[in-house]
Amino acid sequence: MKGDFDERDSGVSVELMASDPVLVTSALTEVEVGRNLTRRLAGEAPEEARARFQLELDAFALVAVDATTCNEAARITDQTLCRPLDSVHLASALR
Known part of the structure; x- marks a missing residue:
């Protein structure tokens, strides 16, 4: 899109x-x-x-937005101060 x-x-x-x-x-x-x-x-x-x-x-x-993805997203947010939804997308890409 x-x-x-x-x-x-x-x-x-x-x-x-x-x-x-x-x-x-x-x-x-x-x-x-x-x-x-x-x-x-x-x-x-x-x-x-x-x-x-x-x-x-x-x-x-x-x-999937599962516990593993959410844990990784939280780590990314803590390290980068990235917005939470952006962190979920980054964590998904890393999987």
Whole structure:
């Protein structure tokens, strides 16, 4: 979905995803993107965007937000002062 909206870091995100054959994301992504689609497409029919997102998400390995991921996210937050949700995504990528 990064390539679908004109944002400051969209180009970099698309390049990074294209550079690695293994794509990993947190299961939390589905919740976050769903909310963002609803917010950004207010007043529009989001069904097409949601269907496209589901197709894109199928290319990713989803990492569960389990105790191991949460423990690693807490460690990352403590060490970097990163925002908690960002830490969950980083911990997921490290798994």
